[in-house]
Amino acid sequence: MIHKHIGFYAKHLKNDIPAGLVVFLVALPLCLGVALASGAPLFSGLIAGMVGGLVVAWASGSQLSVSGPAAGLTVIVFNAIESLGSFPGFLVAVVLAGFLQLVFGFLRAGIISAYFPSSVIKGMLAAIGLILIMKQLPHAIGYDASFEGDESYMQETASSTVQELLGALNLISPGATPVSVVALLILIVWESAFVKRIALLKMIPGALIAVIWGVVYNAVALLKAPDWAISSKHLVSLPVTDNPTAFLQLFTFPDFSFLNNPQVYTIAVTLAIIASLETLLSLEAVDKMDPLKRVAPTNRELKAQGIGNMLSGLIGGLPITAVIVRSAANVNAGGQSKVSSFVHGLLLLASVMFFARFLNHIPLSCLAAILLQTGYKLAKPKLFMEFFHKGWNQLIPFVATIAAILLTDLLKGIVVGILIGLYYVIRANHHAAISMTQSGNHYLLKLNKDVSFLNRALLRKFLGQIDENSMLIIDGSKTRFIDHDILETIEDFLQAAPDANIKVEAIDLKGKEKIKYSED
Template sequence: MKTHFSSYLKYLRQDIPASIVVFLVALPLCLGIALASGAPLFSGVIAGMVGGIVVAWFSGSQLSVSGPAAGLTVIVYNAIETLGNFKAFLLSLVIAGVMQMGLGFLRAGLIGAFFPASVIKGMLAAIGMILIIKQTPHATGYDAGYAADESYLPETARSSFLEFTQSLNGISPGATLVACVALLILVAWESGFIKRSPTLKMIPGPLLAVVWGVAFNNWALAYAPEWAIAEKYLVSLPELGSTSNFVNQLRLPDFSYLDNPKIYSVAATLAIIASLETLLSIEAVDKLDPHKRISPTNRELKAQGLGNLISGLMGGLPITAVIVRSSANINAGGQTRISCFLHGVLLMVSVLFFAHYLNMIPLSCLAAILLQTGYKLAKPAMFFEFYRKGLNQFLPFTITVFAILFTDLLQGIAIGMACGIFFVLRANFHVAMSLTQHGSHYLLRLHKDVSFLNKALLRNHLSNIPDDSELIIDGGKTLFIDHDILETIADFLLAAPERNIQVELQGFDLAFPALGYEPGFVPKLVGSLGHA
């Protein structure tokens, strides 16, 4: 799909409503992640603004949304404590941004291409399940925390499940009613009836769900106080009121820490982890993109590096491409980078002028939007789809899901990758060669690439050749034969006469001299066995 200026205009009707949805989801996320990171609340909003206004235009991805990431909260919290103050941390973030841009120029983005689809989709399903588990307490009015918590932290896994079950026993009637009706609106807006109506389909379902929540709560406050939602269960955005107050919230890095070696170790950690999370997210977003566009990963690293450089100079948190907001963007119908850009503009305008009105939004409304997003990411049909594909796809998928649920994002991906690599090696182990028999005649055929990993299988095949047999070893179709494989074959050739096994080699003319054997080794040996 083209993404010239005319294309941006063409999709404005879908991108503007999507940007509002992403903004509503991102707003409490930015605040909650800043709170969890031990940083000023406003630093999360700055990171969200930079992710939308700056990174969106430099990134090569059309649908990815960037902002502060829950996966970095522990790193940020520990870094601020280690360095002693937030301004020193900002200096580390500036340096991390420069490092990330360097990784982009060094073409480190190709790492993203090595993640199997089963692992990436397992990550998406795990995040969907995390959203459902974490949002249910917000939807029922049990938890007063931020509705967009997307934490992957292992220490929160048990407490999250506990909160999930306890929330069903501590239901707040007003918040629950708002969430249930909001979910019904979202489901109804996915129906064919709404999609066939030219007027109704122009109204974004998530926006209508938010309007419903605000209207209901205002009515309840006036006429049915027992159904009203308490203030602590509403969005809580700092009210600045003017541009000068906004400027006063900005923080500059403390450059006097440049000679502190800890600054650079923190910067390197931030650059590596943020880059990995970004590459994982970009791969996942490309899988969700209805237009199946492929994002240039090296350009993405440069864009994220620039974003972190600017965020650090303004007093913001680290930025990565993030799945939850990107999924909400795709789910809401976003088509181009305009939706991400406008969400950043809305974040800036809202904190300047509209904080009072946004603070009327019940968190249970936003929880309903994220519950729907979570369900779409973790549909039961996806598990059945991978089950039908076989164990070599199903096991890496499910292991990734549960590894992320009970560890964290990067550890879970690493475990899933290890499982995926095991199945790749296992498949390669069995298809690298085949042994067929016809009476006392055997054909051992090597296929495409044969590495040292196949040495055990080769030895097993050769040991199964009985005495007084004839064997053809065909290497004509191989593109690569490992040194260890050739040595194993050579050893067998030397021992074969003692067992009266007649051997013919095909496709090995230049292989054995390259191993250091005499140029005439193969012809002589074959000739001595009567197969010259």
């Protein structure tokens, strides 16, 4: 079995290593941005990213999901650190939240993900794609007022994003704009059939070429045309360490004296519930994106996230969840197994230890181009057309989920989508449970499946359409369950039927016996 797994991972190294590099390039600024937005040390975001790649990837049952710090938790984290007045105290809550997630996993709470409709999951993906595009456009032209908001579909509304876009038009950077435009062109060309036919080019990720282009452009611009160069505030900013001792000093450890503070437990429960929901949503979405349609075990994922959060909290990291944007980047880059997530974790570790000063030359507009492409793939016009052709019962929950997420946040949008999806499920069941056909003065009323009290109004409507001096057959042979209210409605009709000279034959309604009701 072990040899089989090693063979599987080895076979896909040629896909997973380049994909891991792409995920690393996407994750790097997001780890820093989430930490900045959370009011935590920048390094805490990188720790969470490392733990997500190096530990959670192997503990998880998902081959493509990527874990790390989530922008959806930034407001909770910020408020928690502020209310506790201590980051080491907050780390205690992270450790406890991880322990609770581990308990959720053993209690098999992951089954809740099976109740998310497909239209809602795909609507969530499309909404995130649209938000990525809206949030990355300002950064693509050099307007980086809130880079930490790039993945923050949880807290930033569409209206604020539109305002940011309009403001960005007045502050276009002559350096960042050509970098992002050319980077985007490179990414588009790299997706073309021409490049895919060339074996050597196919092995090199387009994102890497886009990043190299940005670094080279800026280096040349600084020498030849400083006005067209990109300022340092629009470049990646990593903490630089010169030796292993300095690197170890970046870690923070929890202050367990905060176990006496009741607030810690409230924060831990909140983090555990929200992080688990985000993880399950992300996992469901990644399963939908997986070209091989593999299904990850949800309870194992909760356990993996629990282990990851306990470890992250113990060494100074932010809370971790499975994250859609990085997972989507992994799928789009051709990742095949969990090795790609592990490679991204290794690169995050190596970047901080050895290459921070070099990575600080990467323009953020390059990374914005990578995320713009990811956003487009999540919200392709083709996807909207597919749902249009599927019918209103699929299109409306899909569009409603997108609109609700854009106007509120991820969790509220998902709830709205599920409620609307549930309405269509009940509506479909309502009409499919009972059907009636007529031939002259003969009627056939069929109970097609389990019939509940929700179908009583429809049953009464059909029974009210039966004319006098006619024959009715009520066929319940296809049902396994008939609600008492339905049986009572039929009994009432049977008692009144002789007055209208209606002959009724009921099949398999009571104890699977055939009963005849007729007027002699």
